[in-house]
Amino acid sequence: MANGTAAGMAPRAHLAIYQVxxxxxxxxxxxxxxxxxxxxxxxxxxxxxxxxxxxxxxxxxxxxxxxxxxxxxxxxxxxxxxxxxxxxxxxxxxxxxxxxxxxxDRSFRASVKLPNGKVILGVSLDQPCNFTKNSLPLYYSTESRACDMDPPDDSHRGSIWVCEADGEFPKDVAAFIKSHGARALIFISPKVEATTILMTELNFLGIWLTSQDGSDLILYLISASNHSASIIFNGTTNLGISPxxxxxxxxxxxxxxxxxxxxxxxxxxxxxxxxxxxxxxxxxxxxxxxxxxxxxxxxxxxxxxxxxxxxxxxxxxxxxxxx
Incomplete structure (x- = not known):
């Protein structure tokens, strides 16, 4: 994710560490x-x-x-x-x-690709090399936007779950949906984070979207039937991220x-x-x-x-x- 040589800002400086x-x-x-x-x-x-x-x-x-x-x-x-x-x-x-x-201006890129060709950019710290590029069904519940309730049946096992931030730790959300057979997580970050999404490692396949991009995805979910998407993991983009x-x-x-x-x-x-x-x-x-x-x-x-x-x-x- 961030290969290279690690170096300090002042590599010739001497450090004195005081444990307080x-x-x-x-x-x-x-x-x-x-x-x-x-x-x-x-x-x-x-x-x-x-x-x-x-x-x-x-x-x-x-x-x-x-x-x-x-x-x-x-x-x-x-x-x-x-x-x-x-x-x-x-x-x-x-x-x-x-x-x-x-x-x-570096980002750990991932994206959601919809059947209509629309691509929604996101970020991810959990990027596999062999995740399928095929479309998978999306699961989103208006009754459980934060994915904090058990689904009514098992018909959504193997789906990509779309979950909105609502005070739950994303890692706990990932563990919950994994226990219900989810293949991956699309996590919509809180509005307050804007473009500065505070990611953590989920130890699960996941992508984070801004609140604005997440709203666009939810509009698609509400308006379409048999909705699906694919997640593409793009790795590290080192330069040119704006703003x-x-x-x-x-x-x-x-x-x-x-x-x-x-x-x-x-x-x-x-x-x-x-x-x-x-x-x-x-x-x-x-x-x-x-x-x-x-x-x-x-x-x-x-x-x-x-x-x-x-x-x-x-x-x-x-x-x-x-x-």
Whole structure:
């Protein structure tokens, strides 16, 4: 799905990792101790993937990072994943770089092809190499739009099920329809997600459609009889996806809770469907496709690592000229 060579933003940088969170959460005392340790060790950049909803005068990360900023340490933080509502921002301190999450011009493409030749584009993280390209019957129930009720009989076994988002986890929907003999899932994402669909691996054949494209498919289902479709898995499209970048729906928005004079987030970075180093519950390092401001923020921390040595050199040259 995302073959290639993995590389960091600043591959020659040295990393110092301070563990301040554990399986049961993050203690404020540990966070402050980690910041103190980093300042003492002489780090150049803090890349902090922790946030909360506290106002500025109650945010201990802001208070702790202020000491780092006073010593010239660049602090990069995630904006949080509580969007798209306003005033959901984390890390609103003016002395930190607050990073939102946006999409990139890569997509894991799949499409639904209707008998009339219409092709509806979608995305998928579960793409088999040998799924049939023939049309299969579609199953959609107006009484169970979210696919949360047992069908009245077994006549729809072997069909592609069309399910609308309604608060259920897509993985649970996939498991439910699989137990009823479905061949694949067409999942219509919530309207709030727009084009920034938040995918997860389903461990089942599935395609995600935007709310708008899903509405077009439902119109076909309601108007046609003996409806069917084929799912075509197109693999990875690496360039030219439009529109991009787009701020992801889940990325927290401003304004600052403290004062509207603080305009945040400062910038966005790649944070939707990004190939990341990942340590799952098994504690075995591997790679995964993840989304969130914890994914976008390290990109900007890396850019800062590339720029800061040149900034320091410029300051030294300026000081030398003045002396």
């Amino acid at each position: 969170c554990h399986r049961d959460g993050c203690n404020v005392s540990d966070i402050l101790a980690g910041l103190d340790a980093g300042i003492k060790d002489g780090v150049d950049i803090f890349s902090i993937s922790i946030g909360g909803g506290s106002a500025l005068d109650q945010d201990l990360i802001a208070i702790g990072s202020f000491a780092a900023a006073r010593k010239g340490i660049f602090v990069s933080c995630g904006a949080g994943n509580d969007g798209p509502d306003n005033f959901t921002l984390s890390n609103e301190a003016p002395w930190v770089l607050t990073v939102a999450a946006s999409s990139i 991009s970048p787009v701020v992801a729906f889940f990325s927290s928005r401003g304004l600052s809770r403290t004062t509207s004079r603080i305009l945040k987030p400062d910038i966005s970075g790649p944070g939707l469907d990004i190939v990341t180093a990942w340590i799952p519950s098994s504690d075995t390092p591997e790679y995964a496709i993840k989304s969130g401001t914890s994914t976008s923020m390290p990109h900007l921390s890396g850019v800062a690592a590339l720029l800061k040595p040149h900034t320091l050199l410029s300051h030294r040259q300026l000081s030398s000229r003045r002396s």
